[in-house]
Each structure stands twice: as C-alpha cells, then as structure tokens.
Amino acid sequence: MAFQPYQTSMLALGKAPSVIRETFEYGLARAKEIGKENVFDFSLGNPSVPAPESVHDTMRRLMDTTDSVQLHGYTSAIGAEPVRTTIAADINQRFNAGISAQDIYMTCGAAASLTVTLHAILCPGDTCMTFAPFFPEYRVFVEAAAAKLVAVPADLENFQMNLKAFAELVSPETKAVIINTPNNPTGVVYTEENLKAFCDLLRAKEKEYGHPIYLLADEPYRELVYDDTTVVPYLPNLYDNAFVCYSYSKSLSLPGERIGYIVVSPKMADNRNVYAAVCGSGRALGFVCAPSMAQRVVADNLGRTGDLSIYRKNRDLLYKSLTDYGYRCIYPDGAFYLWVQALEPDANAFCKKARDYELLLVPSDSFGCEGFVRIAYCVTTEMIERSLPAFKKLAESYGK
C-alpha cells in the first residue's frame, strides 16, 4: 500500500466545508461591505445572553480563597469528588434519579461527553442510530469510533422521533441510539408519550436481540424551554441502559469553557464496567481531566442560568411574525432554533435567495433532512425586529 502521510479521513474532516461556518464567514464579509447592522446572521448556535453574574462571583471568590496549586491543579480524571457529589445531589433533587457521584464523569463539554461515551461502547461493526434532523457532528463522532451511523428519516409533520421508521431500521448491529431533546436543529421537545413509546420499543428490541442497546441523551438544551407546561423527561428514569451527555455551554452561556459531564445510569447493565470503559476512553482520547476551575464554577452555580427570557421573547416574536408572513414554522418548545419549511423544494436555493435580503439561514440538508432551514435566534431581539421586513419581502417574492 502506498505511504499515506496523514489520515485521509482526518484531512477530509479538516477540509470539509461546514455550511454553518461558511454562512457565518459570508456574513462577516458582507458586514464589511454594507455594515453590520444591515446583515441578519441567524447561522450560529452561540449563546447570546451573558453568563449569570454569579459565575464571575464564583471565579473571584475561588481566586481569593483557594490555594492556587489546589484550584488549578489536576483533579481526579473523573472529576473532583465534591463537584460530582454536588451535581449528583442536584440531579436527584430535580429528577429523583438515584445518581451517585460514582456515576458521573466530568468532561470538556457535550462533544467530549459524546466522543468519550461512543469510544467506550462502540466496536467496529456496530451501528449507532439517531433521528433526522440531527446535529451533523454525530456522524463524525460515530465514524471516528469506527462504527456506522444510521439516521432515521424525519417525521416531517411534527418532528418527533419517527418510531415507525426506526422500527424498520433497527438491527442486531444497533449498539446505541443518540437522541437530542430539546432538539438542534428543530427546537422541538420530544413528548413524554413519544419518548415512552420509543423506550418500550428499544426494550423490546433489546430482548429480541439479546443484548443492551444504549441510549445516549445529548442534553445541552435541557434548561432552554419556554412554556411552563413543557416537560423534558429525564431519560434514566424511563430507560435503564441510558447515558446522559450534558454540557453547561447553553444553560450557563459558557460554550468556550468546555465543561460538562456524562451520567452512566446506575441501573445500566454492568454499570461499573461500562463506567470503567468510559474512564479508559477519556484517558485514551487525551482528556486527562475536565478544566479544574470550571468544574468548581459549575458546581457552585447549579440551578442558575443566563437570562433565558430573552430567548423566549425572540422565539415568540419570530414564530408569530414568520407564521403571519405565510411561512410554515414548526413550533419550538426549546433550544434557540426555529425550523421553517423552505418556500421552494431546494433549501439551498432558498437560502441563496434569502441572502438577496441579507438573511443568513442554514439549509436543512446538512442535518439529514431536505426542504427546511434552521434559524438560530440566539441573537439580539433588536436584530430580529430589524430583520422582519426582509423575511416579509422574501415571502412575498415567493407569492405569499
């Protein structure tokens, strides 16, 4: 075999054009031409509300009161024990889930939570399933673990999990399923009914195949729900072989600080060995420990969030306005995304046309679903207000 100077799959990933990133870069260039205030960039899922002030209060207090060697030193690879104990108590108080400190593994954010878990459980030949539309990095993470991603086609009516399609695609090779609720890119929260039916189906398949099928709940948007009636069920309470992959990026507006955790459900079959495999995986991938000061900061700010009312206001304004203009919008219970049907079958063409009105939207194709766009409303309310005439004109150009 010819010498390969590098992993061609890694080169491809490094060079792969991200449509989200490309849209964002276009926006920066366009802002230079016509002024920032005239470009309406809805491309990035980057929190737009500041971290709660208590986060900086905690940082200052830690610097004032904690020995530097202790504060900035290595923690245990699984995370500082007091941090894990505090987080477990908070989870139990909210969800009555029976989690202990020994079930928690602190990570460098949700992406690390996913890669560490997937490398722990997936073996070559395994498949991991997920529901379209889905965060495109799932494919990257699963394939990096030498397994295959199988995406279940979207439920184009409600964007709940399409269980009928799932039942047709699940197979004895299915080792794991990633679900994401509240969902990126749709903003939809899976209903308790949908989740319970899914867990029943998974348990039946576990029995049929004679082996566990792990459920990975990717939950960075758990706290971002806007209607008082919205329930985001805690997966380990519905299904035993569950992992929770959490991050504080969105709830505390700390995406750059890379801090989150994995819960390995105490009810999981062979829990202690799976947890040990998670530890081995984190070690093999080079994580060492989650950032030490950030571990203490999040433990000191459990139950707090940035000012989420801004996102709610943005959602209400955008959903109502766009619906009025004749767009079909999927009602978003959570996250900070609005999922809108493109006004022509080709979402890429639609997004290209939207640029004529300085509207920067992300076409749905990269999320594994055609004909929609994602509008990230983690922006200022004022920018949304200024953008509304452009959305109206865009609709009118399609005869709405």
Place this chain on the structure above:
Amino acid sequence: MAFQPYQTSMLALGKAPSVIRETFEYGLARAKEIGKENVFDFSLGNPSVPAPESVHDTMRRLMDTTDSVQLHGYTSAIGAEPVRTTIAADINQRFNAGISAQDIYMTCGAAASLTVTLHAILCPGDTCMTFAPFFPEYRVFVEAAAAKLVAVPADLENFQMNLKAFAELVSPETKAVIINTPNNPTGVVYTEENLKAFCDLLRAKEKEYGHPIYLLADEPYRELVYDDTTVVPYLPNLYDNAFVCYSYSKSLSLPGERIGYIVVSPKMADNRNVYAAVCGSGRALGFVCAPSMAQRVVADNLGRTGDLSIYRKNRDLLYKSLTDYGYRCIYPDGAFYLWVQALEPDANAFCKKARDYELLLVPSDSFGCEGFVRIAYCVTTEMIERSLPAFKKLAESYGK
C-alpha cells in the same frame, strides 16, 4: 462474534492500576494512620509552586473588561486568532523559528496535543517510536490511534537518546517518533549534539524509506531548566517534519486548566494538508476548541512562570544529599524529577522497602526501563529536608 457490551481495550485502560496513582493513594491512607508530616510522598508530577499572581490578575481584568459572551464563547476551533498570533510572535522572538498563527492549533493541554497529532498522522500498520524511559501514556495514545509503539531501550549511562539502538529498530513502518526533553521521568535534557545526530539519522532514514518521519517534540517541561548553561534546542529549527506539542501545565502551574498548543512546522512537507488533518482530528475526538478564557490568560502571560527557583533548590538539595548517601543519581538539568538507581536490581522490591521508611517512590518499570526509581521533587523543600534521614537509613539498610 459474541456481543461486546463495551470496548474491552477501553475497559482494560479504565481498570489498569497505575503504579503512580496507587502509590499516591497509599500515601493518603498512610497519612491518616501516622500523620501527613511523617509520609514522604514523591509520587506525583503535579506542580507545587503557585501560578504567577499575574495569571489571576489577567483573569480579573478579563472579567472586568471583556463582554461575557465574547470571553466565554466558542473560539475558532483552531484557537482565537489574536492568541495564536501572540504565541507565534513569542516563539519567533525566542527561537527565530518563522512560525505563523496559521501553524498553531490551540489544545486542551499536552495530552490533547499528542492525541490530536497522533490521530491526524498515524494509520493502521504504522509504528511510532520513542526512547525509554518514557511517559507511559505514550503507549496508550499511540495504540488508541490504531498504531504500534516501539520503545528504544535506554542509554543506561547518560539517559540521552540511544541512537545506536534506534538505528537498529527504525523501519519503513516508522511514521513518527515522540521525544521528550527535558525528560519525564529522568529530568535529563538531551544535548544539542545528541539531538543533531538524531535528526541527521532521521533525515537519512526518510531518504532511505522515501517518506517523511514526523518528529513530535513533547515539551511541557521546556521552561523548567535550572542551570544557566542548559540549552533546550527548538526542534523545528533542527528538523523540518516536526511538531511541537506544548502545554502551560508546568510553566504556569495550571495543569488542571488544560491549555496548550500544537505547532505544525511551516517547513514540514505538505504543511497545509497536515495542519488540516490536525483540525479534522481535533474535531473527530470532540475537542471543539481549547478553553476560551485560558487561551487569553496564557497569551497574556507568555514568558512568565511560577517561581521555578523552588524546584532548583529542591533539585540541588536532593541530588547532593542522595549522592552523599551513596545513591547513583542521574544529574537532572530540568523538569522536576530525579532518576535514581535502585539499590537492588528489582525496582519494585526497592520501592516496597522504601515504604518501610515512609518514602513513596515510583519504580521505573512502568516507564519502560528496569532498576531505577523516579523521585518527583515538586514538593515543599521542607518535606525534602524532613525526608533526608529516611533516605539515609534506606541506603544504610543496603550497606551504603
């Protein structure tokens, strides 16, 4: 094939007893029995001097002056541009190495620098070499990248790189070599002569095999050298196909904050593609970006270190005393380790005996070399002073 509920290799790693960790845990338990002041724990390579006060000054200033969304938001996956520009300028000022911001990829510390680089370049069937004694995680990282680690036997006289043994073991399958100077576990700094001869040999082998052999310089201890005459050559100035895997863990005493970088030498063959593969690898492993505030903190503290004079004082005291007691100590130019020949052939038996005197040392076997011990002197000088009678009695028990 029978269903595997998890990766058995990851389970093994997660359960693998680390002799360093086991020694540390023994020390904690022993301290409870006989008092902390009576246990002399030299097991861990955890910086014992505080971060320079300027680190906290920078953190406070950033919190006071920078918008929270900006400060804690995602940076570019490769690191914030101003941070990379500042680091490149600092490298060039110190080493005249012609590095640009585009050659730097910010990471979550040295372990991440290594795993991201190794996953970018290593393909199944490749081998990666290193020189014994070596940091045991090298084997973990190389094997996680589906390649094979080949360790070159130690030069038991001077603990420089054993080039004769290397020449016998290098093969057409050799894709990369990891070197670590100042060295963990020996504290030795490879001489310029040794390094130049090694680079000449590598270049000859590149020519013979017709493909690049990458040199990974693992350099977390670069700033920890104690004699004014000690030179730690900058590898990209000696060899074109070089990576530098750096971390601020030791120089700024921030090991828990997980912040470092990779330099992909601009002189490397196919530099842009290799850099892109590094980006793809970081993405696939789930790193997203290096911690955002820590990126700005290190860029604001280039050229500063914790008070390294404490390590120098410890080194001088320990080296002189142990030599006086009859131990054979390898003179350490750098890092914070003293490498001492065990007083019996079996280093494990020797370490067990040392425990009778409450001395907790790490046997050399896990570093790929028999018959020595590592003494981590990143401890208080006062503890070293109190430990000296124990070292003396231990030597006397062997008839010294």
